[in-house]
Amino acid sequence: MRHIISLLLENESGALSRVAGLFSARGYNIESLTVAPTEDATLSRMTIVTTGSDDVIEQITKQLNKLVDVVKVVDLSEGEHIERELMLVKVRASGKDREEMKRMADIFRGRIIDVTDKSYTIELTGTGQKLDAFLDALEDGAVLETVRTGASGIGRGERILKV
Amino acid sequence: MELTGAEITVRCLADEGVDYIFGYPGGAVLHIYDEIFKQDRVKHILVRHEQAAVHAADGYARACEKPGCVLVTSGPGVTNAVTGIATAYMDSIPMVIVTGQVPTHAIGQDAFQEVDTVGITRPCVKHNFLVKDVRDLATTIKKAFYIATTGRPGPVLVDIPKDVTIARTEYEYPASVSMRSYNPVLKGHAGQIRKALALLTEAKRPMIYTGGGVVLGSASAELAQFVRNLGFPCTNTLMGLGGYPANDPLFMGMLGMHGTYEANMAMQHCDVLLAIGARFDDRVIGNPKHFFQEDRRIIHVDVDPSSISKRVRVDVPIVGDVREVLSEMNRQLAATGAKPDAAALKAWWTQIELWRARNCLKYDRNAAIIKPQMVIEKLHEITGGDAIVTSDVGQHQMWAAQFYRFDKPRRWINSGGLGTMGFGLPAALGAWLAHPESTVVCVTGEASIQMCIQELSTCKQYRAPIKIVNLNNRYMGMVRQWQEFFHGNRYAESYMDALPDFVKLTESYGHVGMRIEKPEDVEGALREAFSRKDDLVFMDFVTDQTENVFPMVPGGKGLSEMILV
Ligand SMILES: Cc1cc2nc3c(=O)[nH]c(=O)nc-3n(C[C@H](O)[C@H](O)[C@H](O)COP(=O)(O)OP(=O)(O)OC[C@H]3O[C@@H](n4cnc5c(N)ncnc54)[C@H](O)[C@@H]3O)c2cc1C
Ligand SMILES: Cc1ncc(C[n+]2csc(CCOP(=O)(O)OP(=O)(O)O)c2C)c(N)n1
Ligand SMILES: [Mg+2]
Numbered sequence: 001m002r003h004i005i006s007l008l009l010e011n012e013s014g015a016l017s018r019v020a021g022l023f024s025a026r027g028y029n030i031e032s033l034t035v036a037p038t039e040d041a042t043l044s045r046m047t048i049v050t051t052g053s054d055d056v057i058e059q060i061t062k063q064l065n066k067l068v069d070v071v072k073v074v075d076l077s078e079g080e081h082i083e084r085e086l087m088l089v090k091v092r093a094s095g096k097d098r099e100e101m102k103r104m105a106d107i108f109r110g111r112i113i114d115v116t117d118k119s120y121t122i123e124l125t126g127t128g129q130k131l132d133a134f135l136d137a138l139e140d141g142a143v144l145e146t147v148r149t150g151a152s153g154i155g156r157g158e159r160i161l162k163v
Numbered sequence: 164m165e166l167t168g169a170e171i172t173v174r175c176l177a178d179e180g181v182d183y184i185f186g187y188p189g190g191a192v193l194h195i196y197d198e199i200f201k202q203d204r205v206k207h208i209l210v211r212h213e214q215a216a217v218h219a220a221d222g223y224a225r226a227c228e229k230p231g232c233v234l235v236t237s238g239p240g241v242t243n244a245v246t247g248i249a250t251a252y253m254d255s256i257p258m259v260i261v262t263g264q265v266p267t268h269a270i271g272q273d274a275f276q277e278v279d280t281v282g283i284t285r286p287c288v289k290h291n292f293l294v295k296d297v298r299d300l301a302t303t304i305k306k307a308f309y310i311a312t313t314g315r316p317g318p319v320l321v322d323i324p325k326d327v328t329i330a331r332t333e334y335e336y337p338a339s340v341s342m343r344s345y346n347p348v349l350k351g352h353a354g355q356i357r358k359a360l361a362l363l364t365e366a367k368r369p370m371i372y373t374g375g376g377v378v379l380g381s382a383s384a385e386l387a388q389f390v391r392n393l394g395f396p397c398t399n400t401l402m403g404l405g406g407y408p409a410n411d412p413l414f415m416g417m418l419g420m421h422g423t424y425e426a427n428m429a430m431q432h433c434d435v436l437l438a439i440g441a442r443f444d445d446r447v448i449g450n451p452k453h454f455f456q457e458d459r460r461i462i463h464v465d466v467d468p469s470s471i472s473k474r475v476r477v478d479v480p481i482v483g484d485v486r487e488v489l490s491e492m493n494r495q496l497a498a499t500g501a502k503p504d505a506a507a508l509k510a511w512w513t514q515i516e517l518w519r520a521r522n523c524l525k526y527d528r529n530a531a532i533i534k535p536q537m538v539i540e541k542l543h544e545i546t547g548g549d550a551i552v553t554s555d556v557g558q559h560q561m562w563a564a565q566f567y568r569f570d571k572p573r574r575w576i577n578s579g580g581l582g583t584m585g586f587g588l589p590a591a592l593g594a595w596l597a598h599p600e601s602t603v604v605c606v607t608g609e610a611s612i613q614m615c616i617q618e619l620s621t622c623k624q625y626r627a628p629i630k631i632v633n634l635n636n637r638y639m640g641m642v643r644q645w646q647e648f649f650h651g652n653r654y655a656e657s658y659m660d661a662l663p664d665f666v667k668l669t670e671s672y673g674h675v676g677m678r679i680e681k682p683e684d685v686e687g688a689l690r691e692a693f694s695r696k697d698d699l700v701f702m703d704f705v706t707d708q709t710e711n712v713f714p715m716v717p718g719g720k721g722l723s724e725m726i727l728v
Contacts, residue, residue, distance in 0.1 A: 055476075058472060065469075068289070
């Protein structure tokens with residue numbers, strides 16, 4: 001099963017490598033991992049998307065909690081949550097395809113943020129599935145380059161992750 | 164008054180109550196050594212190899228209830244220490260390791276004797292720190308001791324760049340620290356404890372299985388009260404030996420790969436299992452699939468939540484400190500007056516006695532060659548069962564565990580999790596420093612002892628009167644046993660050729676050496692060695708080369724599928 005795990009960790013050098021090291025040392029999957037500082041400069045917020053059986057996910061959360069630099073861990077997938085990912089995609093956009101590409105970006109609520117004679121760079125946010133769907137909808141060979149951030153997640157409603 | 168980082172380091176150790184630090188000097192730690200020289204509160208023990216410094220600190224920590232402490236230089240000092248650190252980590256031993264580092268401005272420049280210490284040791288420490296600012300030094304050292312000794316204990320490393328040892332700041336050692344990200348749970352959940360006791364008192368075939376956690380958490384008294392009150396069978400892991408007195412009739416012996424027939428059978432066939440401070444290691448339950456062929460409820464007490472339901476699904480998890488939880492269990496039992504099912508328990512013990520009658524530890528007592536088991540039995544007799552026994556890794560380790568019936572905790576000191584050959588001798592040195600009034604014995608093999616043999620020199624320097632029992636079978640016996648059982652008697656590279664003359668070798672280090680070749684000489688030799696109170700005596704017992712450790716659960720097999728003699 002796919003799980004999206006959120007953690008708050010001390011903003012210390014090396015904290016990221018402790019988390020990454022844990023996943024590789026214990027053979028856990030990482031689908032994506034994102035991390036950035038929070039409004040509290042002493043804390044970073046990390047979102048990890050992983051897959052595993054219930055037993056494995058239980059071990060992952062326990063092992064993460066055990067890391068001294070980790071302040072809090074929640075498995076967002078245990079409750080209602082929102083998940084977003086940002087993608088920048090550079091696509092071929094010349095001749096008759098140019099209009100069509102603009103239309104596709106609009107349908108997916110993407111924004112064209114850079115333009116050349118032959119290409120568009122489109123910014124798109126959404127769930128991973130939506131980003132996949134956008135790429136699938138493009139014609140073969142249309143995509144020149146993609147870069148995705150991996151998912152960030154947050155609990156729905158009043159649920160907050162705070163120290 | 165402002166002090167240098169080096170002065171602060173040593174002052175912190177002294178203020179933390181460290182009496183011994185095990186180490187080896189080098190460029191990056193010269194300022195710290197200079198401060199060690201100028202004071203006498205912290206005594207430095209100079210080993211002959213950094214691995215031994217860590218093992219000695221480890222042996223010290225296991226023998227008393229205090230953390231071990233190590234000081235080594237950057238680069239090769241650190242890499243040599245890594246085996247020792249991993250050994251301590253696997254067995255959850257509290258320890259603080261101070262390492263020198265190249266100056267902050269040189270970090271990342273491939274400087275002389277630079278290694279990424281924090282990176283190299285990260286997977287084998289409970290936590291580690293790189294101190295970049297002298298103003299953080301005292302708090303960091305305090306945190307290191309706090310983390311090392313609380314919750315599930317473990318080694319913590321503090322890496323100090325050379326310029327930080329020169330920089331100055333005001334010194335104040337914090338009386339305590341608190342960390343928002345680190346708060347081990349000690350008190351067990353009362354409701355879970357109630358559930359556990361209900362399961363236990365209703366059990367038809369109960370079993371108590373305890374491990375290193377009982378020793379680390381100093382909970383033997385509480386355990387004995389609990390077990391005796393209920394009259395349940397109790398087994399210990401290799402790490403838990405001495406946690407419950409081996410001479411008590413409720414004791415089933417060690418369980419696991421080389422555990423007793425009765426302990427393994429009871430473990431397999433019990434209907435309620437209480438695991439305390441033990442982690443269902445693969446050497447303990449054998450093949451989990453086979454273990455689960457029998458239906459049983461499992462209660463698991465451990466201070467580390469990640470030990471629970473890691474290899475085995477647990478019905479009643481209890482996160483907490485062993486002593487806290489056992490005390491609460493004893494209190495609730497006394498308060499409710501709950502009693503186990505007497506009739507069922509009687510039938511269960513009848514079954515257990517049948518298993519016990521199999522006498523799985525028997526061996527040929529009339530052999531013409533020295534049997535290693537006999538040496539350990541005699542050792543037990545002559546030391547009154549009251550020695551601190553360290554060991555290396557191999558068959559001799561298993562025989563020591565099986566035949567030196569440990570009645571008290573912290574008397575059995577061995578590397579279980581990592582299985583590090585070379586551990587025994589330096590660990591004995593550390594244990595002796597912790598308890599200089601005690602008899603300290605190192606049970607070893609001719610292969611293992613050569614992995615840290617240089618420590619005979621350290622023992623000379625500090626006049627450590629350790630007694631070394633070398634069960635010399637001219638083989639890496641444990642390897643040879645596997646080759647005999649599972650590799651068609653092809654003894655690839657397990658024969659120990661070109662062995663030194665251990666008697667002469669010991670003598671050249673300034674100690675006493677003895678070679679014992681006949682069974683009838685074993686007792687006399689041991690008596691003579693132990694009468695030499697002030698000498699280190701190396702007893703080289705020439706033992707039966709073909710002897711194997713029984714019972715044995717072969718890899719991949721279930722607990723009840725033992726090979727027996
Ligand atoms: C050659 C060889 C053969 C071996 N054969 C066997 C064998 O036959 N049988 C055997 O048992 N082992 C054997 N071992 C050892 C084995 O590899 C493991 O090291 C050992 O079984 C682990 O013991 P343990 O479960 O008691 O855990 P430990 O490693 O001692 O772990 C202690 C547990 O207690 C917890 N704990 C610590 N402090 C506390 C506290 N205060 N409160 C609560 N919980 C606490 C920890 O979180 C941890 O889960 C062998 C090793 C070697 C090298
Ligand atoms: C550092 C290290 N290397 C290799 C091993 C694998 N190993 C386990 S037991 C053993 C043989 C030990 O031989 P010896 O010390 O003579 O003890 P014996 O089994 O003969 O009693 C070996 C090589 C180990 N445990 N540790
Ligand atoms: Mg041998």
